[in-house]
Amino acid sequence: IVNTSVEQEASLRRLKLCQTLFLIYLVQVVLRVLFEHAAGYALFAVREVEEIGMLLPQVEESVLSVAKFNSIVNLAAFFPFKSAQTALENMNAISEGVVHADLKLFLETNLPQSAKKKAVLGVSDAKIGAALQEEFNISIQTGGVVAEITRGLRLHFHSLVKGLTAQAASKAQLGLGHSYSRAKVKFNVNRADNMIIQSIALLDQLDKDINTFSMRVREWYGYHFPELIKIVPENSMYCRLAQLIGNRKELSEESLESLEEVVMDSTKAQAILDASRSSMGMDISPIDLINIERFSNRVVSLAAYRLGLQEYLRSKMSQVAPNLAALIGEVVGARLISHAGSLTNLAKYPASTVQILGAEKALFRALKTRGNTPKYGLIFHSTFIGRAAAKNKGRISRYLANKCTIASRIDCFSEVPTCVFGDKLREQVEERLTFYETGEVPRKNVDVMQEAMKEATDVATEIKRKLEKKEKKRKKREKKLLQLEANGETNNGEAEVRFGF
Numbered sequence: 301i302v303n304t305s306v307e308q309e310a311s312l313r314r315l316k317l318c319q320t321l322f323l324i325y326l327v328q329v330v331l332r333v334l335f336e337h338a339a340g341y342a343l344f345a346v347r348e349v350e351e352i353g354m355l356l357p358q359v360e361e362s363v364l365s366v367a368k369f370n371s372i373v374n375l376a377a378f379f380p381f382k383s384a385q386t387a388l389e390n391m392n393a394i395s396e397g398v399v400h401a402d403l404k405l406f407l408e409t410n411l412p413q414s415a416k417k418k419a420v421l422g423v424s425d426a427k428i429g430a431a432l433q434e435e436f437n438i439s440i441q442t443g444g445v446v447a448e449i450t451r452g453l454r455l456h457f458h459s460l461v462k463g464l465t466a467q468a469a470s471k472a473q474l475g476l477g478h479s480y481s482r483a484k485v486k487f488n489v490n491r492a493d494n495m496i497i498q499s500i501a502l503l504d505q506l507d508k509d510i511n512t513f514s515m516r517v518r519e520w521y522g523y524h525f526p527e528l529i530k531i532v533p534e535n536s537m538y539c540r541l542a543q544l545i546g547n548r549k550e551l552s553e554e555s556l557e558s559l560e561e562v563v564m565d566s567t568k569a570q571a572i573l574d575a576s577r578s579s580m581g582m583d584i585s586p587i588d589l590i591n592i593e594r595f596s597n598r599v600v601s602l603a604a605y606r607l608g609l610q611e612y613l614r615s616k617m618s619q620v621a622p623n624l625a626a627l628i629g630e631v632v633g634a635r636l637i638s639h640a641g642s643l644t645n646l647a648k649y650p651a652s653t654v655q656i657l658g659a660e661k662a663l664f665r666a667l668k669t670r671g672n673t674p675k676y677g678l679i680f681h682s683t684f685i686g687r688a689a690a691k692n693k694g695r696i697s698r699y700l701a702n703k704c705t706i707a708s709r710i711d712c713f714s715e716v717p718t719c720v721f722g723d724k725l726r727e728q729v730e731e732r733l734t735f736y737e738t739g740e741v742p743r744k745n746v747d748v749m750q751e752a753m754k755e756a757t758d759v760a761t762e763i764k765r766k767l768e769k770k771e772k773k774r775k776k777r778e779k780k781l782l783q784l785e786a787n788g789e790t791n792n793g794e795a796e797v798r799f800g801f
Contacts, residue, residue, distance in 0.1 A: 339387075340381045344373045375461060376410060397427035510536075513599045523584065531568060542592060613631070624636070626707075626722025643712050651701045658678035724748050
């Protein structure tokens with residue numbers, strides 16, 4: 301019992317000593333809180349008398365009251381933005397964690413420079429706080445008390461700054477919010493990738509739907525003409541024939557030419573005609589035939605739309621990721637981009653991740669059971685892996701993933717999109733396949749890349765020249781239109797004077 305009381309007294313003495321040291325520290329510290337608003341930058345001084353009280357839970361209640369909050373902070377300096385463009389530039393810099401020139405000048409002018417008292421700057425964002433600490437070499441405080449003060453400043457900012465009303469502050473925030481969102485959408489690096497991701501997702505969905513609907517047409521029309529399934533196994537062609545034939549009893553020698561146009565084979569067309577004459581199918585009513593024809597028409601239109609969508613995907617890939625498309629194909633390249641989330645994310649992945657992208661379930665199952673990890677994921681659909689021998693599939697998939705990573709990085713960070721590097725990388729993969737089969741030594745990567753750099757420079761120069769020529773034509777056309785409008789206004793004015801209107 302005696303030992304316990306002695307330990308309690310010692311702990312109380314240590315606690316009092318810590319409190320004393322903390323009070324001394326608070327007296328020596330000058331706390332300033334930086335607040336970024338749509339109207340400008342503001343620097344608030346936290347009064348030393350209330351610093352101890354701020355550490356108590358009661359500060360959360362005082363934030364809600366303007367009178368209590370005014371006793372805690374007061375405005376030290378305010379830097380209004382001159383225009384909406386300046387406000388947008390400053391907010392973009394803050395969101396990226398960069399110290400803007402306006403913010404630097406504002407803090408250099410208004411931060412206290414005292415040797416006795418240590419200046420501590422409170423900021424709401426840790427990212428900009430790290431940048432300010434590196435720039436000014438001062439202590440930065442985030443979270444805790446600063447978060448509560450920032451909450452109060454956001455609530456009562458228009459009351460703390462003279463000449464600023466709540467309506468003006470709200471309008472400034474709304475305008476800056478619209479400009480900031482518009483700029484983010486405009487400069488979104490993934491905006492072109494989104495079209496590719498949606499296209500490949502829709503393409504996969506269309507494949508499933510067309511297969512399902514075609515099976516429904518086969519089953520439905522098979523009651524009437526069951527022999528047609530064996531003659532024409534292809535789904536889209538079967539739907540076109542079901543739409544064309546209708547009632548099999550109405551087929552005659554005159555229909556032979558139209559059948560040949562659909563099946564592209566005179567033998568098959570004759571077989572369809574012969575099968576219709578000796579078919580074991582049941583009779584069907586006209587209303588049922590109308591429904592089958594309508595449904596077949598929808599399936600045929602979906603198949604035609606799928607072909608158009610595939611062409612659109614091909615053109616998009618040639619604009620966004622031409623090297624990746626040239627290396628591994630438009631569909632497989634689009635699947636890689638879609639699985640990664642964007643071309644930027646795909647460019648950040650190492651080759652080992654790209655190799656098994658799409659086979660995550662098999663990878664984690666292998667890690668859990670300590671089995672063999674998968675050799676490939678989505679890149680399995682590439683023709684290179686299908687052409688490789690069984691013993692070389694793992695090696696060629698690893699090599700192909702390496703080249704896909706290089707191609708995606710070139711596409712992501714190059715200014716002028718060209719497919720020169722993709723063609724050269726494809727040639728390297730072909731040479732590696734030949735090396736595995738025949739032992740012929742492929743070219744060195746350094747030599748191939750030097751050759752690609754020369755060709756890419758020439759192609760980029762030609763593209764830039766064409767773009768400049770096109771821009772000159774556009775400006776010249778706009779200039780002519782302005783001159784015509786000016787002449788038209790002048791002639792109208794002369795006519796008005798001449799005729800006295």
